[in-house]
Amino acid sequence: MLSLLEQVSNFTGVALVHNTKADSSGNDDAQAIQCTTYETLIVEAKALRAKGNLPCQAVLSFENLTTFVTYLLAYESVVANLYLQPEVPLALPNKSNANKSSASTPDSADKNTAATVWHLPTSGTTGTPKWIAHTSASLCRAIKQGQQHQQTRWALCYQPFRYAGLQVLLQSLLNGATLVDCTTADTTKKVDIIRREKVNAISATPTLWRQFLLSSAFSDSSPPFTIEKITLGGEITDAPLLALLASQFPNAKIMHVYASTEAGVGFAVTDSQPGFPKQWLTTGVNENSLKVDSEDVLWIKANAAQNTELKKINNTIVEVDSEGYVNTNDVVMIKDNRVYFKGRANGAINVGGQKVHPEHVEQVLLQSPLVSQARVYAKKSSIMGQLVVADVVLSASKDIETKPTIALLLHCKKHLARFEMPTKINVTDSIAINASGKIGRTQQASAE
Amino acid sequence: MSDLNRTELAQTILDTMSNVAVIADCTLIDTITDETVLLQSGLDSLGFAMLVAQLEEDLGIDPFSEMQLAVYPRTFGEFTALYASALEG
Numbered sequence: 001m002l003s004l005l006e007q008v009s010n011f012t013g014v015a016l017v018h019n020t021k022a023d024s025s026g027n028d029d030a031q032a033i034q035c036t037t038y039e040t041l042i043v044e045a046k047a048l049r050a051k052g053n054l055p056c057q058a059v060l061s062f063e064n065l066t067t068f069v070t071y072l073l074a075y076e077s078v079v080a081n082l083y084l085q086p087e088v089p090l091a092l093p094n095k096s097n098a099n100k101s102s103a104s105t106p107d108s109a110d111k112n113t114a115a116t117v118w119h120l121p122t123s124g125t126t127g128t129p130k131w132i133a134h135t136s137a138s139l140c141r142a143i144k145q146g147q148q149h150q151q152t153r154w155a156l157c158y159q160p161f162r163y164a165g166l167q168v169l170l171q172s173l174l175n176g177a178t179l180v181d182c183t184t185a186d187t188t189k190k191v192d193i194i195r196r197e198k199v200n201a202i203s204a205t206p207t208l209w210r211q212f213l214l215s216s217a218f219s220d221s222s223p224p225f226t227i228e229k230i231t232l233g234g235e236i237t238d239a240p241l242l243a244l245l246a247s248q249f250p251n252a253k254i255m256h257v258y259a260s261t262e263a264g265v266g267f268a269v270t271d272s273q274p275g276f277p278k279q280w281l282t283t284g285v286n287e288n289s290l291k292v293d294s295e296d297v298l299w300i301k302a303n304a305a306q307n308t309e310l311k312k313i314n315n316t317i318v319e320v321d322s323e324g325y326v327n328t329n330d331v332v333m334i335k336d337n338r339v340y341f342k343g344r345a346n347g348a349i350n351v352g353g354q355k356v357h358p359e360h361v362e363q364v365l366l367q368s369p370l371v372s373q374a375r376v377y378a379k380k381s382s383i384m385g386q387l388v389v390a391d392v393v394l395s396a397s398k399d400i401e402t403k404p405t406i407a408l409l410l411h412c413k414k415h416l417a418r419f420e421m422p423t424k425i426n427v428t429d430s431i432a433i434n435a436s437g438k439i440g441r442t443q444q445a446s447a448e
Numbered sequence: 449m450s451d452l453n454r455t456e457l458a459q460t461i462l463d464t465m466s467n468v469a470v471i472a473d474c475t476l477i478d479t480i481t482d483e484t485v486l487l488q489s490g491l492d493s494l495g496f497a498m499l500v501a502q503l504e505e506d507l508g509i510d511p512f513s514e515m516q517l518a519v520y521p522r523t524f525g526e527f528t529a530l531y532a533s534a535l536e537g
Contacts, residue, residue: 352494382512383497409471418473423498424505 001137003077004173005045011038011150011176017197018065018181033197036066038176041073048074056114057081059092062161065181069160069169076136080114083131084161086121087435090129093119120163122261132163132318138264140170141302142286149175152229155182155194157204162436163261164234168203191217194225201229203257205437206237210373213244214393225249231268233257235438236341236359238366239274246272258341262318263300263326274363275332275340291325297345298332299325331357349377351419352384361388361422362439364415370394370404373431375439376422390422393431457535458482458528461499464506465491468498482525489524509534 008015016036048054048070058079062068075082083092118139119131154172156179158165165183172179180197182190191212194202204212209232212218218225230245230252237256245254258276259266267286269276281290289301301324319327331342343357350356358376365374373393378386394404405425412421434440462480469476472495480489491499504510511534512520521527 352497379501380513381497381501382510383500384494387497387501413471413473419494421471423471423501 004136004170005042005049005073005076008038008073008173008176009042013038013176014178015041015173015176016065016069016179016181019184019193020064034066036069041066041070044070045073049078054078057083059083059085060161061085061089062087062159062183065156065160065179065183069173069179073173076116078114079116081117081119083119084121084166086129086161087159090121090131093131118166120166120261121161132261132264134264138302139166140174141264142167142259142266143171143174145174149177152177152201153197153199154179155190155197155199155202155204156180157182157190157202157208158234158437159183159435163259163264164203164205164436167259187211187215188217191215198226200226201231202227203231203233205234205433206232206241207235207373207431207433207439208437209241209245211433213248214372214396218248227252230254231257233259234436236343236363237274238363240366240369242272242274260328260330263328264302266300273338275338278334278337278339281339289325292332292334292339295345296331296333296342298328298330298339298341300328301325333360349386349388351381351386351388354417354419356388356420358388361390361412361416361420364412365390365392365408365422367415368408368411370408370411372396375431379423387423388420389424389426391426391428391431393429394427454528454532457532458524460506461503461524461528461531464502465489465499468495468502472498480524482523482528484524485522486524486527503531507531507535 014035015038016034018034018036020032020034054075056079058071058075058081060068060071060075060082062084072082116136118134118136120134121129122132149171152172152175154168154177156165156168156172158168160166160169160183169179171177180193180199182193182199184190184193187208193199195217209230227249228251230249232241232245232254233256242254242256245252253270254272255268255270256274257266257268267276267280267288271277276285281292284290287302291299293299299321321327329345331345331348333340333342340363341359343359347359348355348357358378361376362374365371365376371392372395375391377389377391379389381387392408404427408425409421431439465476465480468474469490472491474490474492474495476490477484477488486496487493500510500512509531511530514534521530
């Protein structure tokens with residue numbers, strides 16, 4: 001397989017756009033925008049390689065997009081182990097002297113080529129973050145390539161050291177497209193950059209999409225945005241959000257992507273419905289085979305040999321069965337020829353011994369026109385161990401005659417089992433999202 | 449706690465029980481007195497857990513987690529007395 005650097009070596013034009021003053025509160029400042037061409041990236045990555053003495057193990061932190069991508073191109077296929085360090089550094093599995101610089105080189109060795117093992121941190125939404133290993137092949141497997149993608153201007157809303165962010169980055173680089181850095185925290189700022197840089201493709205979590213829609217920056221814009229491609233991933237996608245996006249962006253192709261850092265493979269759903277067709281459990285999709293076990297957990301197999309290889313490098317972290325299926329740890333529910341995601345197997349709330357998936361309760365709340373955002377989490381109970389609690393942001397456009405919490409509880413009663421019912425619904429102005437663009441689910445949601 | 453306050457507390461708990469019964473999909477019996485056995489009031493253990501959670505919101509206390517209980521209250525009267533005693537601190 002050609003290295004990433006070799007694959008991008010023929011591309012020309014702007015590769016990266018990033019805002020060097022993204023965190024400042026000032027107005028738009030043209031000088032703050034830095035554009036980096038493919039030519040520059042290639043020259044600088046080659047220069048790094050030419051220096052020689054590249055490490056066999058490297059730690060790459062994200063400080064700015066150009067440096068990150070330059071090092072990434074220089075290191076891929078040269079260093080044996082490449083760690084993409086998250087914002088809160090995750091300890092390396094072995095004792096090394098990694099420091100916090102953009103790229104540190106704990107172990108130096110004269111090594112010219114290597115099959116790079118990438119180490120990506122999981123977001124830790126429902127547990128402790130951990131390193132998951134990938135090969136370049138497993139990471140690039142889902143990337144669609146073709147000349148028609150070269151004019152795409154992708155917004156990078158995920159951090160590039162996360163699986164979802166790296167997918168957007170690779171999708172962009174391997175097609176000679178432009179990647180616009182929108183990793184800054186503030187929603188308004190993101191929308192400003194999207195407008196100014198004429199972004200036409202956005203990949204973001206459903207939570208982030210809801211915030212975009214809530215900010216009304218998209219609908220107020222004139223001239224209107226020209227978003228051609230909308231991708232949702234990282235969390236469960238619900239029908240009301242898909243419908244809202246379709247009405248707001250009638251010309252955009254909307255897909256929700258299923259993938260996980262652990263499984264490293266996935267598929268896209270484009271039929272405007274949440275979940276995926278039940279038929280795929282028999283026929284497979286996108287060369288993946290799928291199956292659901294007796295605990296309703298989804299297993300996925302892209303390539304048995306590749307999964308066995310991933311199992312080897314991930315030891316016990318990723319569970320692979322004898323047929324080569326990877327345990328996704330996602331619990332599903334089959335209903336009316338459709339497979340819906342209910343939540344993470346290890347993220348369940350335990351109500352008196354019964355498992356409640358907070359994501360499932362959130363989906364039910366979001367089905368109500370009263371709710372624009374929802375976060376469901378456990379509250380300690382002296383009687384049942386845990387109970388379900390929900391925070392909701394109400395839809396601004398809805399006139400609420402009765403008490404909204406009562407109306408919502410009655411709505412939940414229609415769709416949830418008794419033990420799944422939120423015992424309390426807090427109405428709040430906003431719901432914090434973590435750096436991965438997802439909702440934190442512990443009671444004290446903290447930045448991850 | 450005076451008798452009047454005790455009556456008010458009992459009424460608060462009864463009101464909360466009615467609200468919780470709707471959410472917890474339980475049907476309360478028509479008349480609840482001090483002698484009513486809690487688990488015969490119509491609330492089951494989940495409803496009871498919801499009641500304790502709601503009372504913690506309303507009254508600011510959860511005697512079940514805060515007090516070293518030798519025995520759990522069996523009747524509505526004992527339940528009210530437990531909250532009264534917890535409120536007195």
